[in-house]
Amino acid sequence: MTPMVRLRGVHKTFGTHEVLRGIDLDLPAGSVTVILGPSGSGKSTLLRTINHLEKVDRGTVVVDGQLIGYRQVGDRLYELGERLILRQRADIGFVFQNFNLFPHLTALENVAEAPVATRRLTRAQARERALALLDRVGLADRAGAYPRQLSGGQQQRVAIARALALEPKLILFDEPTSALDPELVGEVLDVLRDLARAGTTMVVVTHEIGFAREAADTVVFLDAGRVVEQGPPGAVLDHPAHERTRAFLSKVLT
Numbered sequence: 001m002t003p004m005v006r007l008r009g010v011h012k013t014f015g016t017h018e019v020l021r022g023i024d025l026d027l028p029a030g031s032v033t034v035i036l037g038p039s040g041s042g043k044s045t046l047l048r049t050i051n052h053l054e055k056v057d058r059g060t061v062v063v064d065g066q067l068i069g070y071r072q073v074g075d076r077l078y079e080l081g082e083r084l085i086l087r088q089r090a091d092i093g094f095v096f097q098n099f100n101l102f103p104h105l106t107a108l109e110n111v112a113e114a115p116v117a118t119r120r121l122t123r124a125q126a127r128e129r130a131l132a133l134l135d136r137v138g139l140a141d142r143a144g145a146y147p148r149q150l151s152g153g154q155q156q157r158v159a160i161a162r163a164l165a166l167e168p169k170l171i172l173f174d175e176p177t178s179a180l181d182p183e184l185v186g187e188v189l190d191v192l193r194d195l196a197r198a199g200t201t202m203v204v205v206t207h208e209i210g211f212a213r214e215a216a217d218t219v220v221f222l223d224a225g226r227v228v229e230q231g232p233p234g235a236v237l238d239h240p241a242h243e244r245t246r247a248f249l250s251k252v253l254t
Helices: 043-050 082-089 107-118 123-136 152-164 182-197 209-215 233-238 243-252
Strands: 005-014 017-027 032-036 058-063 070-073 076-079 092-095 170-174 202-205 218-223 226-231
Touching (some): 017 043, 032 209, 043 058, 082 092, 107 123, 152 182, 182 209, 218 233
Parallel strands (some): 032 218, 092 170, 170 202
């Protein structure tokens, strides 16, 4: 079966620092992939290459059979225009660690905005979808609230509803709980668990080992820009094959 996401030989360098060093990954449709690794290992950069927020220096990213960010002519790649890149990104939801909500829009308006602009829904259709999604993340009663009136956990749940509003093929989560107070982490992870049970294709960068153990189909351990180990959570988390993975887990599990 063709994977939903396929990365081949992905390299990315910032200045003289090589952040990604030849990443190869296949992620099936309907799967939950959790990416673990120490700070600076390239996790967020890897995530951002999947929707072309970061251009790759070498290699290719394919989502649902479509080359992302480029068109290929023979052996050469040519970057797409901004309009076509934005069209591709509409199929790839992205949830940031710092919410990135529009402060001047209500929760409802934050969720309804993109489907009007990108999917050409009417305002009424977008509003109806937004209300249903806010209900799905447990915030139907906060539809009229502005971000400043919401807790961090509530803001992140609005951000998840906003990502879902475009009905993407997959959703990328970049440390979605790292900016939250500890008591608010659970409410966001509950939403991610619900999405996982519904078969949403997800790639999640997180340090939440409990979530990885419970919800992931595959855990990928990244270090120094390379995939060190990958496999089912029971294998990677409980019986890691590599010393680097064992050393990392010994620190985060104590």
